[in-house]
Amino acid sequence: MRGVEALSAINSRPTAVVIADQLRESIIDGAFAPGDQVNEALVASRLNVSRGPVREALHRLVQEGLLLARPNRGVFVQELDARDVAEVFAAREVIECAAGEIVTGRDADRREAAADRLTAIVDRMQAAFDAGDWPRLGRIDLEFHTALVADAGNSRLDRAYATLATEALICLTHFPGAYPERSNVVPGHRELIELVRSGTMEELHRALHEHLSVDDHRLHGHDADGDLRHGRPEGDAVASQP
Amino acid sequence: MRGVEALSAINSRPTAVVIADQLRESIIDGAFAPGDQVNEALVASRLNVSRGPVREALHRLVQEGLLLARPNRGVFVQELDARDVAEVFAAREVIECAAGEIVTGRDADRREAAADRLTAIVDRMQAAFDAGDWPRLGRIDLEFHTALVADAGNSRLDRAYATLATEALICLTHFPGAYPERSNVVPGHRELIELVRSGTMEELHRALHEHLSVDDHRLHGHDADGDLRHGRPEGDAVASQP
DNA sequence: TCGATGCGGATTGTTGACAATCTGCACGTG
DNA sequence: CACGTGCAGATTGTCAACAATCCGCATCGA
Numbered sequence: 001m002r003g004v005e006a007l008s009a010i011n012s013r014p015t016a017v018v019i020a021d022q023l024r025e026s027i028i029d030g031a032f033a034p035g036d037q038v039n040e041a042l043v044a045s046r047l048n049v050s051r052g053p054v055r056e057a058l059h060r061l062v063q064e065g066l067l068l069a070r071p072n073r074g075v076f077v078q079e080l081d082a083r084d085v086a087e088v089f090a091a092r093e094v095i096e097c098a099a100g101e102i103v104t105g106r107d108a109d110r111r112e113a114a115a116d117r118l119t120a121i122v123d124r125m126q127a128a129f130d131a132g133d134w135p136r137l138g139r140i141d142l143e144f145h146t147a148l149v150a151d152a153g154n155s156r157l158d159r160a161y162a163t164l165a166t167e168a169l170i171c172l173t174h175f176p177g178a179y180p181e182r183s184n185v186v187p188g189h190r191e192l193i194e195l196v197r198s199g200t201m202e203e204l205h206r207a208l209h210e211h212l213s214v215d216d217h218r219l220h221g222h223d224a225d226g227d228l229r230h231g232r233p234e235g236d237a238v239a240s241q242p
Numbered sequence: 243m244r245g246v247e248a249l250s251a252i253n254s255r256p257t258a259v260v261i262a263d264q265l266r267e268s269i270i271d272g273a274f275a276p277g278d279q280v281n282e283a284l285v286a287s288r289l290n291v292s293r294g295p296v297r298e299a300l301h302r303l304v305q306e307g308l309l310l311a312r313p314n315r316g317v318f319v320q321e322l323d324a325r326d327v328a329e330v331f332a333a334r335e336v337i338e339c340a341a342g343e344i345v346t347g348r349d350a351d352r353r354e355a356a357a358d359r360l361t362a363i364v365d366r367m368q369a370a371f372d373a374g375d376w377p378r379l380g381r382i383d384l385e386f387h388t389a390l391v392a393d394a395g396n397s398r399l400d401r402a403y404a405t406l407a408t409e410a411l412i413c414l415t416h417f418p419g420a421y422p423e424r425s426n427v428v429p430g431h432r433e434l435i436e437l438v439r440s441g442t443m444e445e446l447h448r449a450l451h452e453h454l455s456v457d458d459h460r461l462h463g464h465d466a467d468g469d470l471r472h473g474r475p476e477g478d479a480v481a482s483q484p
Numbered sequence: 485t486c487g488a489t490g491c492g493g494a495t496t497g498t499t500g501a502c503a504a505t506c507t508g509c510a511c512g513t514g
Numbered sequence: 515c516a517c518g519t520g521c522a523g524a525t526t527g528t529c530a531a532c533a534a535t536c537c538g539c540a541t542c543g544a
Contacts, residue, residue: 014313014497040526050499052294055526056301063305065401071256072505072526091398094340156333156409159307160402167398256527282496292529297496314496314535489542497534504527512519 015049019057022047027066027077028169029135034079038067064163066170085171085178086214088164093212095161096145097205099152104201114151115197121147122189129186137185138172144189148196178214257291261299264289269308269319270411271377276321280309306405308412327413327420328456330406335454337403338387339447341394346443356393357439363389364431371428379427380414386431390438420456 023043026032044054058075061067069075103114121144128136142165149161171178180188188211195204265285268274286296300317303309311317345356363386370378384407391403413420422430430453437446 016497037525039524041524051526052498052500056298059298060301060305063302065398069526070506073507074525087396087398091396091402094337094399095402098336154329154333156307156329156406157336159405160333160337163401164398258527279495281494293496294528294530311496312536315537316495485544487542487544489540491538491540493536493538495534495536497532499532500530502527502529504525506525507523508521509523510519510521512517514515514517 015053016056016060019043019047019049019053020060023057023061024064024066024166027061028166028173030173032077034077034174036077037074038077039074065167080167080171080174082175084167085175088167088171089178089212089214092145092161092164092168093208095149095157095164096208096212099149099154099157100196100204100208101201102152102154103148103196104199104204106199108199111197111199114148115193117147117151118144118189118193118196122186122193125189126186129182134182135173137182138169138179141185141189142169148192257295258298258302261285261289261291261295262302265299265303266306266308266408269303270408270415272415274319276319276416278319279316280319281316307409322409322413322416324417326409327417330409330413331420331454331456334387334403334406334410335450337391337399337406338450338454341391341396341399342438342446342450343443344394344396345390345438346441346446348441350441353439353441356390357435359393360386360389360431360435360438364428364435367431368428371424376424377415379424380411380421383427383431384411390434422453 023032023038032038038058040051040054040058043058044051047054058067059069062069062075066078067075068078103111106114121140125137125140125144128134128140146158146161146165150158179185188207192204192207192211195207265274265280274280280300282293282296282300285300286293289296300309301311304311304317308320309317310320345353348356363382367379367382367386370376370382388400388403388407392400421427430449434446434449434453437449
């Protein structure tokens with residue numbers, strides 16, 4: 001019984017979760033274009049599983065807002081327009097500022113620990129930047145912000161933010177204008193860390209606002225379908241109040 | 243072709259959604275106690291449907307955080323402790339304050355319209371209060387706050403808030419101490435409306451903070467399982483960042 | 485007596501087949 | 515030629531059976 005500690009828990013994650021993760025990555029990468037139909041049977045045969053798990057995975061992504069299900073018609077990749085991008089970034093700012101408020105309000109030791117965690121992430125960002133790996137840069141960027149929110153210690157905010165982070169990644173893929181000048185990315189995050197370390201909440205709010213503001217003109221010209229908005233999927237996460 | 247306009251779109255909502263709604267209500271009502279197991283086959287036979295839709299409905303509620311799925315074991319009603327209640331109310335304050343910031347920042351006409359919508363809801367609250375129908379009072383209460391968030395016009399915030407509202411309702415059922423003195427409920431909401439109407443953001447923030455603050459001592463003695471916290475369900479909504 | 489081990493019951497996970505529903509096109513009719 | 519109608523194809527929605535997995539308990543050995 002010596003080597004047991006070297007064994008890592010086998011992650012026999014449910015098939016549906018694996019499929020959902022894979023599809024999510026494909027959507028983020030842009031392998032599925034917005035508006036594309038995602039066929040249950042097709043995906044199932046491609047992955048050599050039956051339609052059951054695929055169906056479950058698709059519904060999962062529908063609830064996340066990545067896919068849109070039209071009853072008896074099919075599920076389609078949700079189309080994002082400039083308004084969606086603005087919504088996502090505005091919502092992110094709401095949650096991140098709240099997290100920042102909590103984190104900066106703590107004592108210096110805890111702020112220091114949080115700053116260290118974030119610094120480790122930014123170091124990886126720097127590496128991705130040096131390598132010119134922009135997709136990875138984007139992912140680590142969102143990982144940074146997710147970690148910031150996680151530091152607030154409110155799992156409900158985590159849950160809400162996770163969805164937004166995924167949507168933001170998609171926005172980055174389809175709206176190149178939404179991402180700031182790449183050379184500013186790493187320094188910008190280091191600034192956020194310093195504000196966490198020093199515990200200056202107002203400054204952090206300002207920096208986050210700047211960090212997450214999406215200028216309309218930056219988006220202009222990238223919007224695929226203009227003003228057209230879809231309603232929320234019928235089978236949404238929570239029933240509307242009666 | 244005269245009477246067609248009187249016809250309302252038949253809402254043949256998917257079976258799974260209907261089941262999910264029904265289960266959600268049962269959980270809110272307390273018909274399922276926290277920790278109880280919810281058996282797929284049992285629910286299916288009770289509702290005269292196969293396990294498929296039931297399974298889908300359960301997974302839906304797991305993603306909402308109402309149920310906890312233990313792989314190959316079963317799904318159980320999520321147990322809430324005082325910490326969860328605090329989290330839910332803190333997260334609600336975050337989102338509602340953000341919504342308040344947006345709404346109060348608009349011009350007087352739009353604020354007035356929002357206030358009118360909210361007033362209609364509070365009037366129904368008053369009716370529930372007069373009737374002594376506390377469960378209904380709680381639901382309309384959350385409906386009020388959901389409407390406030392909806393007025394901000396950010397569907398991402400709506401989505402996040404919907405889950406929190408459901409969890410808050412469950413908290414109200416299982417932690418009677420979380421709800422303020424009932425006679426204060428209606429006046430408290432009318433105060434919020436007035437602050438929306440007058441557009442005084444700081445005051446609205448203060449009022450919301452007061453409205454949503456959960457005193458530890460109010461909760462004390464209602465917590466079923468003390469400090470024991472469960473991890474998030476493995477099959478959670480969004481994969482952890484790599 | 486205490487701990488490991490194998491077995492049985494229960495529950496979820498998965499599958500393939502069948503039914504219901506919707507859309508788009510071709511056809512017939514005024 | 516315009517409009518309504520019926521059909522065909524495709525896709526999701528639902529179902530019941532099978533397989534895999536896990537927990538709890540009885541058993542066995544030191």
